[in-house]
Amino acid sequence: MNSNIRGRPDYILLFLTVLLVGFGLMMIFSASYPVAILKHNSPWHYVVKQGVFALIGLFVMFIFMGIPFSRWKKASPTLLLFSLLALMLVLIGGVNINGARRWFVLSGFNLQPAEFTKLSIIVYLSAIISKKGEQIRNFRRGLLPILVMIGIILLLVMKQPDFGTVLILFFIAVTILLVGGVDLRHLFFLFLALVPIFIYLAMSKSYRLQRITSFLNPLDHPDDSGYQLIQSLYALGHGGLRGTGIGHSVQKLFYLPEAYTDFIFAVVGEELGFVGTSLLIIVFFLFIWRGFVAAIRSNDPFGLMLGMGIVMMICIQFMLNIGAVIGSLPITGVPLPFISYGGSSLILCLASTGILLSISRDNYRRRKENDRNSTK
Template identity: 75%
Template sequence: MSSKTRGRPDFLLLFVTVFLVGFGLIMIFSASSSIAIIKHNSPWHYVMKQGVFALIGLFVMLIFMCIPYTWWKKATPVLLILSIITLVLVLFAGNDINGARRWFVLGGINLQPAEFAKLSIILYMANLVSRKGENIRNFRRGLLPILAVVGLVLLLVMKQPDFGTVLILFFIALTILVVGGVDLRHLFLLSLILIPIFVYLAVSQSYRLQRITTFLNPMSNPQSSDYQLIQSLYALGHGGLSGTGLGGSIQKLFYLPEAHTDFIFAVIGEELGFIGTSLLMFVFFIFIWRGYTTAIRCDDSFGLLLGVGIVMMIFIQIVLNIGGVTGCLPITGLPLPLVSYGGSSLILCLASTGILLNISRYNSYRRQEKD
């Protein structure tokens, strides 16, 4: 597949991505300026750091948009091994924050290996499932080797612990396997084993159990475990239909924890109201729609599975974040893709979008050829 066969990228997907990043920077400044003054003597601290990550991420996205997506087949083994190594190292040399070892701190910047493990798992599974073809329906030769590698990565992420990322990786793997043609009977039998394990993991730690009880009864402990969700719901309710106006949030003023990270959707709801959050979800819908369209139009099984895995990674994170902030799902501590503060998440999403855009370039060429 030579560079001469590349067409134009999906400009709507590109525009929506850049819009979400820009919108995120505006909302991060609005949500973080007050706390940034207290902690760092500058209202620009968090948005400037995110701006640097955004520039790096956009640059990576443009590079990946120009790299033929088939090249990633060659890089998959190296990326997977590096991901596993970093997931092991972070357990011993990572920075401990609130009892979790998920980050390397380099020059004051937190890097989260589990974020980049998402993309390496997508690449690994898309490559292996596409190569196995019909053999994927054979449990021993097709499914078992994949489950062994994915299971290892899930175990390492769970040791950090990071249950939210485990859920994302699980849904990514499940989606790629189903689209790749795995025998559904095998998945059903596996689910009989995995569901009890997930239930145990969800209730084995007190803070996870508290998140579930908060979800079931958000007013049971308003000064402790339920505090964050209650403040989030106050913010969304205060915003009403049209919001308090940009910068007008009250809950971000030291009432709502993690206002510029996991709970930025609540600040958006308070300042821009139901109309603003509805428009944001519509933009996310366009992103997912164009990404999904890009994936299913690819006549190469590797490109199709790769695209579907990337779209699922971003989609499930959107659902879990907004569901947690609004009380529709238990809180998972996951950021809102492309919008929340967080360098690792932003760079991963933009790099993955760059791969999607490259797939769309070859789809564009094929459509032009048919015309």
């Protein structure tokens, strides 16, 4: 392939990404300023911090967009080792917030190692499965070593505890294994073996069981496990078709917990109504579609699995968050990609998008090369 042909990124995907980040900053300011004034005496506190992370994330995205995605294959063992060390260290020296030890605090900013583990597991699985090739269909020599590594990571994340991230990592792994050509019988028996474990994990702690069951009828628990969902549904109902207008949410005034983080979609629904939330969902679907197109157009098995893993990561977080906010799924504490307040999540999403854009650049370069060869 002629390296002088410079591939260009998927500009639609790039535009959708910047659009989501900009919209997220606007909604974070709207949803957070009452809390920011009360706690920090400044309405700009949270949006400024998120803006810093947005700038860092966009810088990383453009850097990653310029790196050929194939280079991540060699870096996969290092990334995985770094993630394993970070997950172990956070259990020892991490900050305990609301009973969970998931964060490092650096200069006033919280960093969550489990977020970056999502990308490292995507890169690692894509690299090792593409290297194994057809051997992945052999359980003992192909699949079993991979399952052991996945199991270690899931256990470390579960110790924090972070059940939402465990689910996301599980779905990411299954997606890449399917794309990589694993024997479906092996996945079926693995699923049967994991069902009792997931049931035990869900029922072993009372707060998890309450979260899982309360979404079915939150009015049965209006003062504890059902309170957050009830306030979310009030916000969505109050928004109606067109919303109350930007800045005019009532529920964010200390009624709805986590209004600018996990439940920011409820504030979007109250202030922009059904029309605004529908447009946001359409933008997400367009983003997922463009990411899917970039992945399937790659002629490199590593690129295909890498792209599909990234798309699934963002897609499953999108579905888990909105499903929880509207009462269709249990509350798992998963942020809305690009929109919710949280630096680790935002940087992860932008860095991952940079890799998707790198894949799209390679696709464009290859098509141009093929067109040049066909005209000779």
